[in-house]
Amino acid sequence: xxxxxxxxxxxxxxxxxxxxAIIGADIYVAxxxxxxxxxxxxxxxxAAAGVVAIIIALCFAQCAAYLPxxxxxxxxxxxxxxxxxxxxxxxxxxxxxxISLAVFxxxxxxxxxxxxxxxxxxxxxxxxxxxxTFLILxxxxxxxxxxxxxxxxxxxxxxxxxxxxxxxxxxxxLNPTTAVENLTPFAPFxxxxxxxxxxxxxxxxAGFEISTIPADVVENPGRVIPRAIVLGMTIxxxxxxxxxxxxxxxxxxxxxxxxxxxxxxxxxxxxxTNSLLAILGGLVVSVGALISVAGSDESxxxxxxxxxxxxAVDGLFPKIFAKIHPKYKTPYLAIIIQAATALIASLIGNLxxxxxxxxxxxxxxxxxxxxxxxxxxxxxxxxxxxxxxxILIPILGVIFSIYLITQCTTSxxxxxxxxxxxxxxxxxxxxxxxxxxxLKEELIAPxxxxxxxxxxxxxxxxxAISHLKELFGHKE
Numbered sequence: 021x022x023x024x025x026x027x028x029x030x031x032x033x034x035x036x037x038x039x040x041a042i043i044g045a046d047i048y049v050a051x052x053x054x055x056x057x058x059x060x061x062x063x064x065x066x067a068a069a070g071v072v073a074i075i076i077a078l079c080f081a082q083c084a085a086y087l088p089x090x091x092x093x094x095x096x097x098x099x100x101x102x103x104x105x106x107x108x109x110x111x112x113x114x115x116x117x118x119i120s121l122a123v124f125x126x127x128x129x130x131x132x133x134x135x136x137x138x139x140x141x142x143x144x145x146x147x148x149x150x151x152x153t154f155l156i157l158x159x160x161x162x163x164x165x166x167x168x169x170x171x172x173x174x175x176x177x178x179x180x181x182x183x184x185x186x187x188x189x190x191x192x193x194l195n196p197t198t199a200v201e202n203l204t205p206f207a208p209f210x211x212x213x214x215x216x217x218x219x220x221x222x223x224x225x226a227g228f229e230i231s232t233i234p235a236d237v238v239e240n241p242g243r244v245i246p247r248a249i250v251l252g253m254t255i256x257x258x259x260x261x262x263x264x265x266x267x268x269x270x271x272x273x274x275x276x277x278x279x280x281x282x283x284x285x286x287x288x289x290x291x292x293t294n295s296l297l298a299i300l301g302g303l304v305v306s307v308g309a310l311i312s313v314a315g316s317d318e319s320x321x322x323x324x325x326x327x328x329x330x331x332a333v334d335g336l337f338p339k340i341f342a343k344i345h346p347k348y349k350t351p352y353l354a355i356i357i358q359a360a361t362a363l364i365a366s367l368i369g370n371l372x373x374x375x376x377x378x379x380x381x382x383x384x385x386x387x388x389x390x391x392x393x394x395x396x397x398x399x400x401x402x403x404x405x406x407x408x409x410x411i412l413i414p415i416l417g418v419i420f421s422i423y424l425i426t427q428c429t430t431s432x433x434x435x436x437x438x439x440x441x442x443x444x445x446x447x448x449x450x451x452x453x454x455x456x457x458x459l460k461e462e463l464i465a466p467x468x469x470x471x472x473x474x475x476x477x478x479x480x481x482x483x484a485i486s487h488l489k490e491l492f493g494h495k496e
Contacts, residue, residue, distance in 0.1 A: 028239035038252025046224035048309040053220040055276035057213035070257030073225040079390040079417040085404040086396035093385040100395040111443035116381035117324040122365035131309040134281040180308025188266030191290040199269035215427030242405025380436040383424040390417030
């Protein structure tokens with residue numbers, strides 16, 4: 021059959037998907053997170069976060085090859101371990117996306133403060149409310165309306181960042197002494213906060229999952245998808261490193277630690293020899309940040325409302341999340357609920373806590389995705405493509421995901437566990453009775469369940485040993 025009417029995605033196409041899905045508002049929000057904890061050495065964290073993201077993204081690509089189904093981590097966990105684990109993973113992913121929605125009103129207000137410093141608290145609440153209301157209306161009007169808004173908001177989101185890097189490199193070349201002084205000492209606080217900073221910085225890399233589209237629409241997926249992920253993530257990492265290198269070369273670590281709009285402030289510093297030009301440069305970057313933040317929250321709300329809708333249709337979320345507007349055909353009640361609750365979270369939570377808790381939930385979904393590969397490898401030895409390295413990549417993905425969880429603070433983990441625990445009664449109330457019956461039978465007959473679990477463990481161990489031998493070239 022000819023493919024002329026159904027063109028496949030090339031390496032260039034998939035690489036663009038990776039880069040476009042990641043670079044957005046996150047860099048405006050997370051750019052100076054490491055300044056107060058590591059100083060200029062936080063550049064190492066940005067590099068490390070890129071490596072971690074590459075490993076986990078490769079696991080998503082492998083899962084997409086095994087199970088090209090909508091739902092991502094929720095679908096993988098459900099297929100591998102059943103309804104309840106799938107629900108917990110889906111709930112974690114929904115919480116992560118929901119908290120991310122709460123991050124952007126905070127970020128929007130911070131960059132707005134470049135124009136009007138010391139905004140009255142009452143007006144802060146009003147601005148956040150108007151911001152969220154705008155997103156609610158565009159999403160309720162329909163995917164096309166929200167999509168057009170997102171397209172318009174996305175078109176120029178990279179231009180201010182490119183302007184910033186180019187102008188910053190010119191500044192460094194003209195002022196090498198200042199740049200060296202700002203970058204030294206490289207690690208003024210040591211590296212004790214490396215893990216905590218990694219949690220905050222990693223949030224900027226989230227979104228790579230979009231590249232792990234079903235393999236059947238990609239040309240030569242076994243070759244293209246892994247290469248596109250590595251290439252795309254490398255481009256993103258270099259771009260992030262360049263942005264942060266300029267940031268730390270232009271501003272001191274103490275300045276960055278207190279900057280509410282770090283990229284705008286740094287742009288003003290770069291163009292500081294001409295006061296009018298400095299103001300205009302800061303305005304351009306601030307406007308770019310506001311547009312990019314609005315665009316990211318717009319697209320995030322689209323995805324989160326659809327995930328809630330999917331869980332509700334499966335009987336795992338309140339039915340209200342599946343309620344469709346009679347005219348606009350959108351899950352309007354889900355959109356209103358998630359936006360209103362995200363607004364409340366944005367009013368009571370600080371930026372660092374919101375980001376860290378979001379990463380906590382993302383890491384749970386990522387760990388489940390990486391671990392599910394072990395099940396899929398045993399069940400289906402011939403996927404559309406198989407990653408090189410045997411089980412090494414998924415094992416590393418699980419380890420890295422767990423590491424991200426452990427690097428959250430005690431209070432952040434506590435908040436995460438409380439929110440995660442709220443999903444259990446919701447599952448009991450809304451899940452289909454058939455699934456609850458199966459769960460009760462397992463609880464009533466723990467001996468049978470234990471015996472089955474031991475068999476699964478034995479099969480898993482034998483499978484793991486076999487692939488480790490394969491990985492290291494061992495022959496019987």
